[in-house]
Amino acid sequence: MNHPIRPQFTPRMPLGLSLPAGASDRQGMLAEDTYLAWPLSSTLPPFGALLSAPRMARAHLRGVLALWSLSPLAEQAEVVVTELVTNAVNASTCNGKPVYDDRGHMLTVGLELRTDTRLLRIEVWDRANGVPAPRRADPDAVSGRGLAMVAYFSSARWGWTPRDSHGWKSVYAFLGPEPVKEPE
Numbered sequence: 001m002n003h004p005i006r007p008q009f010t011p012r013m014p015l016g017l018s019l020p021a022g023a024s025d026r027q028g029m030l031a032e033d034t035y036l037a038w039p040l041s042s043t044l045p046p047f048g049a050l051l052s053a054p055r056m057a058r059a060h061l062r063g064v065l066a067l068w069s070l071s072p073l074a075e076q077a078e079v080v081v082t083e084l085v086t087n088a089v090n091a092s093t094c095n096g097k098p099v100y101d102d103r104g105h106m107l108t109v110g111l112e113l114r115t116d117t118r119l120l121r122i123e124v125w126d127r128a129n130g131v132p133a134p135r136r137a138d139p140d141a142v143s144g145r146g147l148a149m150v151a152y153f154s155s156a157r158w159g160w161t162p163r164d165s166h167g168w169k170s171v172y173a174f175l176g177p178e179p180v181k182e183p184e
Helices: 031-037 053-067 071-091 146-153
Strands: 040-048 108-115 120-126 158-161 169-175
Touching: 040 053, 053 071, 053 108, 053 120, 071 108, 071 120, 071 146, 071 169, 146 158, 146 169
Parallel strands: none
Antiparallel strands: 040 108, 108 120, 120 169, 158 169
């Protein structure tokens, strides 16, 4: 079976989010439209679903946002990247230990960042079973608020794509053009 190094997704714009000038305005853009809508991108190759993955993803994000002059979004983008990568790692591990596929390969996680110089698109992908589902966390719970934070910082502009023919699924969020005002 052909096993790609990096999944190929057709990015979708959430409802109510306008595309940059020159891009297609239909839901489910064609792959060639992706480069018109998001001309700058940075992709980490697949990395092991390990506890250190969120830290590595944050470091990559900070460097890329500085290069793209999007540092005002950095703090909230770090929260989103941390939550999405942590969820992917949790889905790809069992009791904190790596899970291996039927070929003996450790499950991996990936990160792709895209921008039109105003908006930031964060996409995290994995090959784990299951789908992202927001939970209602008890007030005393130490987990269960990740997707709620992603929804908040992305102004509810997030979503996911189902597994493709190679087994990859993705979760994505859009931030910007300004950071979301945090509650008092």
